[in-house]
Amino acid sequence: MNNDINILELTFERFQHEMADTYGRDRYVAADVYRQIFKNGHLDIMKSRNRSLTGPFLDKLSAGIWIPPARIVEEKYEDSLLKFVTRLEDDQTIETVVIPMISHNTLCISSQVGCRMGCRFCETASLGFRRNLTTAEITGQVFTARFHYGYDIRNIVFMGMGEPLDNFDNVVQAIRVLTDPRGFDIAMSHITLSTAGLTDKIGQLAELNWPLLHLAISLNAPNDRIRSLIMPINQAHPMEKIRETLLTYPLSRSFSFYIEYVVIKGINDSEENAFELVDFLSPLPVWFNLIPYNKGSDKGFSPTTEDDMDRFRDYLISQKAFVRKRSTRGKSIMGACGQLGHSRLDPVIF
Ligand code: SF4
Numbered sequence: 001m002n003n004d005i006n007i008l009e010l011t012f013e014r015f016q017h018e019m020a021d022t023y024g025r026d027r028y029v030a031a032d033v034y035r036q037i038f039k040n041g042h043l044d045i046m047k048s049r050n051r052s053l054t055g056p057f058l059d060k061l062s063a064g065i066w067i068p069p070a071r072i073v074e075e076k077y078e079d080s081l082l083k084f085v086t087r088l089e090d091d092q093t094i095e096t097v098v099i100p101m102i103s104h105n106t107l108c109i110s111s112q113v114g115c116r117m118g119c120r121f122c123e124t125a126s127l128g129f130r131r132n133l134t135t136a137e138i139t140g141q142v143f144t145a146r147f148h149y150g151y152d153i154r155n156i157v158f159m160g161m162g163e164p165l166d167n168f169d170n171v172v173q174a175i176r177v178l179t180d181p182r183g184f185d186i187a188m189s190h191i192t193l194s195t196a197g198l199t200d201k202i203g204q205l206a207e208l209n210w211p212l213l214h215l216a217i218s219l220n221a222p223n224d225r226i227r228s229l230i231m232p233i234n235q236a237h238p239m240e241k242i243r244e245t246l247l248t249y250p251l252s253r254s255f256s257f258y259i260e261y262v263v264i265k266g267i268n269d270s271e272e273n274a275f276e277l278v279d280f281l282s283p284l285p286v287w288f289n290l291i292p293y294n295k296g297s298d299k300g301f302s303p304t305t306e307d308d309m310d311r312f313r314d315y316l317i318s319q320k321a322f323v324r325k326r327s328t329r330g331k332s333i334m335g336a337c338g339q340l341g342h343s344r345l346d347p348v349i350f
Contacts, residue, residue: 004064007037008143009135009173012182022064023057031182037067038183041147068136070144086144088113088137092130094161096141098151106155109141111171112162117196118232121220121262121293121301124161132167138174142184156186158193159216165193165201172208188212194260199237199245206249215251216258216289217242221268222277230267239280246284256287256322263312264293265302274315288316288323 005018016030023029036043043061073093074085082098097108114127141160145151156178158164164171175191178184194216195202202215219242221227227234246257259281263269290313292304309325316323 004066006066006068006136007034008068008139009177011176011180023060033061033065034182037065038185041143042067067143068140070140070148072144072148082149084144084149086141088133090131094133094137094141096145096160098145098149098153100151101155104154105145105151106157107142107145107151107153108157108160109138110160110162111138111158111164111167111174115162116166117163119196119218119220120230121264127161132170133162135170135173135177138170139177139184142178142186154186154190156191157216158191163196163198165195165198165205168201168204172205175210175213189214192216192258194218194258196231196233197237197242198233199241202242202245202249206245209250211250211252211255214255214258215246215249216260217246218260218262219277220260220262220264222273222280226268226273230264243280243284251285256285259286259288260291261288262291262293263304263309265304265308267301269304269308269312271315274312275319278316278319278321286322288321289326290316290323291326 004022005015007015010018012031012034015034016027019025019030019033033043043065071087072084073087076083080100083095084098085093085095087093092113094110094113096110099106099108110133112132113130115122115124116129118125142153142156145153158171171193175188175193178186178191179188188210189212192214193205196218205213205215218231219227219239220230221234221239224234224238224240227239249257251257261268261277290309292306292309293301295301295303313323313325
C-alpha cells in the first residue's frame with residue numbers, strides 16, 4: 001500500500017472517508033492526522049494525543065499518505081518579495097510569488113502550466129498552454145510557502161500562471177481544500193480568483209454561490225476594439241457578455257468586483273478611455289486595480305511610468321471611481337504581474 005491518499009487534494013470530509021475505506025479508522029483518528037499535517041507540515045506523531053497512532057499502523061500511514069515534496073528549482077528575492085519555481089512530477093515548472101504585506105502575507109498562485117488565453121501583455125501567454133495543474137499541485141504551492149519557507153499565508157490570489165476558470169474543477173476543489181477549517185483554514189473572503197472573463201465558467205462559478213469569494217476580471221480595455229487587440233479571448237467573450245454575466249453574479253452586497261486593468265502606454269490609457277471604462281461598468285459595483293505594464297521578454301509595448309499611472313488613475317477618480325494602484329514589486333525578478341513564465345528562459349537550478 002503506497003501513496004494511496006494525496007491529502008493535498010482532499011477536504012477533511014473526503015479525507016475521513018478515505019481513511020475509513022483504506023484503514024478502517026474512525027473520524028477521530030482522521031481528524032488528528034489531518035490536523036497534524038496541516039498544522040506542522042508533516043505527521044508529527046510526538047504531538048499527537050491519539051494513542052492509536054503507533055507502531056505498524058503509523059508505518060502504514062506514513063507509506064500511504066502522500067505529501068508531495070517541494071521540488072524548488074529556483075528562488076529569487078526582491079527585498080521581502082519572493083518568487084519560487086517548483087518542478088512538477090513531469091518536469092514542467094510553475095511559479096509562485098509570496099508578497100509580504102504589512103499585517104499578513106499574500107500568495108500569488110498558478111493554476112496551469114502556461115496559458116491558452118494569449119493576452120499580448122503577458123509573459124505566461126508566450127508559453128502557450130501545456131497542461132492544467134492538479135488540485136494538489138495548486139494547494140501544494142500554499143503548503144510549500146507555509147512549511148518549506150515558513151510564511152504565514154492568509155491571502156491567496158489566483159493571479160499566477162494560467163486562467164483559473166479554464167481549469168475549473170481542479171481550481172474549485174483547491175478552493176474547497178484551502179478553505180477547510182480543519183486544514184489550511186483560509187477564509188473564503190481572503191481568496192481572489194482572477195479571470196480573463198470566461199463568461200460560461202463565471203456562470204458555473206455563480207451556481208456554487210460563494211458570495212465571499214472575490215472575483216477579479218482582467219478587463220484591460222474600455223471597449224471591444226481595444227480589448228480584442230490585446231486579449232484574443234475577447235472575440236469569444238465580449239465585454240457586453242461579461243457585464244451581463246456579472247450583473248447576475250451572486251456577489252456579497254458588501255463586496256465589489258475587482259477590475260484588473262493593465263495600463264499600457266498609448267493603448268488604453270487616455271482620458272477618453274477612462275471615461276468610457278467608468279461609463280461601461282457603471283451598473284456594477286467595481287473597484288479598479290491599476291497594474292503598470294511590466295515589460296517581459298517581448299518588445300511589443302512600452303513600459304508604463306509612474307506618471308502614466310498617476311494620470312490614468314486621476315482620470316478615473318475624476319469620474320468618482322474607486323481605484324487602487326498596484327505597486328511594481330517583483331519587477332526585477334520577473335515576479336510582477338504579467339511577468340510569470342520567464343524562468344524557463346533563464347533557469348537557475350540548485
Ligand atoms: S494574463 Fe492571465 S489569462 Fe492572460 S495569458 Fe496571462 S495568465 Fe493567461
